[in-house]
Amino acid sequence: MSDSKRLAGEKAIEFVEDGSIVGVGTGSTVAYFIDALARIRGRIEGAVSSSEQSTARLKQHGIPVIDLNAAGPLPLYVDGADECDPHKHLIKGGGAALTREKIIAQASQRFVCIIDPAKRVPVLGRFPLPVEVIPMARSMVAREIVELTAGQPVWRENVVTDNGNWVLDVHGLEITDPVALEQRLNQIPGIVSVGLFARRPADVVIVGGEPPLVL
Numbered sequence: 001m002s003d004s005k006r007l008a009g010e011k012a013i014e015f016v017e018d019g020s021i022v023g024v025g026t027g028s029t030v031a032y033f034i035d036a037l038a039r040i041r042g043r044i045e046g047a048v049s050s051s052e053q054s055t056a057r058l059k060q061h062g063i064p065v066i067d068l069n070a071a072g073p074l075p076l077y078v079d080g081a082d083e084c085d086p087h088k089h090l091i092k093g094g095g096a097a098l099t100r101e102k103i104i105a106q107a108s109q110r111f112v113c114i115i116d117p118a119k120r121v122p123v124l125g126r127f128p129l130p131v132e133v134i135p136m137a138r139s140m141v142a143r144e145i146v147e148l149t150a151g152q153p154v155w156r157e158n159v160v161t162d163n164g165n166w167v168l169d170v171h172g173l174e175i176t177d178p179v180a181l182e183q184r185l186n187q188i189p190g191i192v193s194v195g196l197f198a199r200r201p202a203d204v205v206i207v208g209g210e211p212p213l214v215l
């Protein structure tokens with residue numbers, strides 16, 4: 001598994017443009033991408049990071065970390081996913097970094113998603129859908145989700161996001177219309193962001209293997 005993650009992460013380097021600022025996601029697959037990025041760090045201006053975890057790894061490698069507000073639109077965002085359907089719609093947020101990941105994906109011209117083969121599914125929902133919530137809204141949002149979907153929200157206790165918020169993981173979903181579900185959930189007050197990347201799916205998906213598959 002970690003070999004396919006490494007192969008996906010290393011393949012994504014081919015999408016990095018010289019002199020650019022690269023958007024960097026979060027997770028164990030992205031860690032391999034950051035390590036590969038370090039080997040070409042002289043060719044890039046720096047990176048915009050989606051989490052404290054990735055920031056620490058980028059800095060360890062001496063890669064300058066740049067504020068998104070100072071960077072402007074990015075040519076490339078590279079990130080992992082928890083699930084990916086045939087339309088390149090994703091579930092993300094297993095690492096609780098979904099909000100910043102979504103912001104950087106939106107700010108990027110091209111989103112290259114790097115996954116191991118186990119992440120490919122015909123329909124999203126086997127992986128519980130992460131939802132970042134303002135702490136005071138947790139119970140209300142959970143009730144709204146129960147009313148709106150067939151899912152069961154479970155509070156990811158002991159996890160506080162980099163933004164100081166909490167995460168609900170919604171179990172038992174079969175997400176046949178990810179765009180509609182993302183839109184509906186986004187309208188509930190108290191939800192900061194939903195780990196569905198359907199309105200802004202990946203542009204390219206790299207599935208790690210020998211050789212990596214580029215979709």
Ligand SMILES: O=C(CO)[C@H](O)[C@H](O)COP(=O)(O)O
Pocket residue numbers: 025026027028029030079080081082091092093094095096097098101
């Ligand atoms: O969305 C994420 C973090 O919020 C990650 O991209 C996702 O959880 C995949 O992680 P990994 O590469 O470790 O399997």
